[in-house]
Amino acid sequence: MSRTRPEPVQVVKERRDRALDLLVGGVPYARFLGVTFDRRGDELTALLHYDEKLIGNPFLPAIHGGVIASFLEMTAIIGLSWQILWDEIETGTIAAENLTPETLPRLPKTIDFTVDYLRSGLPRDAYARARVNRSGRRYASVHVEAWQDNREKLFAQATGHFLMPRRDVATNG
DSSP: OOOOOOOOHHHHHHHHHHHHHHHHHTOHHHHHHTEEEEEETTEEEEEEOOOGGGEEETTTTEEOHHHHHHHHHHHHHHHHHHHHHHHHHHHTSSOGGGOOTTTSOOOOEEEEEEEEEOSOOOSSOEEEEEEEEEEOSSEEEEEEEEESSOTTSEEEEEEEEEEOOOTTOOSOO
């Protein structure tokens, strides 16, 4: 009995990285803020690269609260979308080779988003991870935590509820 050889690890990694790049590339505001995503397997860590334009209060100095909220919401939406896309790529529902900005699944729409500001965001890089609490056909709940120097010392966290896109619509928008 012959078994098909598994794909080389590098091919799988490149396919996953390409899908993530397309997903994040569909959010121009991520580029404006300087947000990137680091993928380790199916886990994503968002990185908000420090830039002087992100400072809201120059006397402290501290990252603007709106930037923090946007960073957390973006992390939640990309994290939720990545989970869906990951499942579809891994099961073969979507062929990663055929993904284009036009064929990506639509992004979830925010229903509500609550941010807890726990301490000032210092003038340095920030990190965030989203945890999907529930993801159904119509609705999803996501929790996001953000930190800077120490993963155990959060400076903000958020909970969001999202309207899931219809799965028969395959355009981003």
